Amino acid sequence: MTAIAARFNGSGWGPPKVAGVVGVLLGAFAFWLALPPLHTRTTVVPVVVGILGVAAGIWTWSRGQRRLGGGAVVSGLLGIVLGISATQSSVGNLDQVVVWSALLAATLRYATPLVYAAIGGLYCERSGVVNVALEGMLLTGAYFGIWADDFSHSWVVALLVAMAAGAGMATIHAIWSIHLKVDQIITGTAINFLALGITGYLFLQHYGNNGTPGDISNWGIPDIHIGFIAAIPFIGSIFGQLNLMIWLSFLLLILTYVFVFRTPYGLRMRAVGEHPRAADTVGISVYKTRYAAVISSGAIAALGGAYLSIGFVHSFNQDMTSGTGFIGLAALIFGKWRPFPTWCATLLFGFSSALGDRLPTAYGNQWGTLFQALPYLLTLIAVAGVVGRSVGPAASGRPYDKQ
């Protein structure tokens, strides 16, 4: 415990940082006050709470914690806007949309493919290879997952096949980026094209216009029912019945954190991503490290795709990921290439998707559609530096010339 406390002290958990976190929470609180079960009907309350959040943010900003301060300001403003719009809508509509347990469970479901995509991207980019091909790898995993599931009636085999297919795509990316030294963004774009074309072609060739068979849900990735958690009133309805892949994504996060920041292998990978020449000098093989990182990146991202096709919607369609991989990439950038901040970003983006999914039931389609743009907008703000700049690994995107 003392070590943890020292770490917190060392990283400067002074009043400004605390005020910043409080500011971010105040922003969320301003929105929450206007929602069920409290249903504040006056606009004054969210405005006042939101302004408090903004004020805390400005104070934090002035004390040098610019990222956190900016975050609190944005959060406070969002809280005010969303809070006011919530007070303007009827209680019945709000009750229909905001069922917290269902909303949070949906958040986890939407966030999970993003977690796999983002964590996959984390390995790749931490080793110094930019990965804009996450979308393609996700799509590859989604198709080959459902194809193998249909073929073998076993979700374990399906996951393995999906991982192999994703790794195959990533191997192309690896060879092209590492050995052939092609611009990594061009290669990534090419892989997105290839994945879209190949999965679409195979899907139509194999399943024609009938689509994937309906009995796929019998062989899908199972939901895990945990009796004692399900018995707890509120938490049970969120965590009681979650898909296996969601639990695995939590495990993957912890393992990734331990691997990247607490093992020599992770240190080597980061070294290769930050300063390959220095890493090479001390005897780390830059190429081998990058190959390993890029290929595992593809396998992990493909797991997210497989979750999407055989764990979530139980069918496949051409271009079914439609931007999920790019939201994963956005989450990775928003989370500054670190596992837990990235996870928080996926939850935020997942919540945005879940809300966007539920809004049409009460308010019509159009608002839900706008919520789909929120992750990209927030990431744009994040990279623009308003909320503290996101800077990737130093050697990211640069091929390494061995001497």
Place this chain on the structure above:
Amino acid sequence: MSDDARDRRPDQGPPDAERALQTGDDELRAEEAEAAPQPVVEGIPGVRTALFERARGFWRFAGPLGTTVLAFFMGGLVVLATGHNPLRVYRAIFDGTGLNWFFHVGSHSIRLPFSTTHVWFWWDTSSIAAQNLQQTLLLTTPIILTGLAVAFAFRCGLFNIGGQGQYLVGAYIAIWIGTSFAHMQPFAHVLLAIVCATLAGAAYAGLAGFLKATVGAHEVITTIMLNWIAIWVGSYLFGQQGPLQNSAQKAIPISNDVVDGAKLPVFWGLKLLQGLSIGIFIALAMLVVYWIVINRTTLGFEVRAVGFNPDAARASGISVARNYTLAMAIAGGFAALGGACDILGWEYRLGPGDIQASQIGFIGLAAALLGRNAPLGVGLGALLFGGLINGTSDRQLDPTIFPPELAGNLTTIIQGLVVLFIGINIGGVALFFRRRRRRPS
């Protein structure tokens, strides 16, 4: 690692010249010097513009041609593997593009565009092949323009992957202006729509350039985000109950039709059958404009200088920030012009489905890469992909020879292969293998 440590970037490694010195090999040194250093700004990788400048003479055409042949060959293997005859399939696709029209030389009396005069001509301008060719050229138009959007930014060392978003923004503005002001004078209406769309696209892309210039946000990340923002905002605008949704039929998620006065004149074929509008001339003119701006103006010189080496450009008094912003803005203007030409030329309306399915911006990227950012190359690349898309559409391809929906995916695969292979620097690969032989370790 703490934030502070991350901000202090380590040195980016020795520059190429130094690296060449370390190898202590004359031949290698010469080759390394030839492989111009990629521009690096604040630890952000630039695009290897040098790659596209170096090829001369025969190799200028051999690379792209070889890439195309290889991509079609591998696409043919896919077709063969799924039990179709690739040669027959490619023949059917080619016939669908209407490019076979040029082979049917004869003696015909045709009507001149915009008049009732008939003149003698070698080709029959109203045959089926002619109609197919009109479709191909209609598709080529926006691909040329989104290709130029990629190419122009590329010359400034920027990778504009946001052609899709900029194209869409242009299309939205064209729809908005084209469906309002119903009583405007036609020529002014078209001009207003095109100019506003171009400016909007320029502002949209300029934002990415501005962020790159001021805070160093990588343009690839920002333009990807801007792409998706454009897609979802458009889905909102034209979706059900959206602000620009059809005012008569509230159940259909599609915009109003562009009024007749705002449509581009159709000079070949019938307006009802999606004849060829004068948009193709706008695109061809822009190819010329691109060449002139890049090669014959101060702006072009500065843009190229920044693309080659931003540090050197800065040292010689060129404002890198200004050129980044301007280059992206001009690039965005090209792409948005493509969107406007599509809307005013033949689409006339837009719905969320079209927006989400559109890939024109990315196809433009493929065309620009294939064309090595040269005007002629971009034009030919655009014609190749425009033809491919049209030839594989379910309107053109005979389903008994090859199912069109499969062919659409074949097009995507070929695009992917082209982009995959075009990036390979043949010289770099040769260098790698020669080094391998010299040092077996």
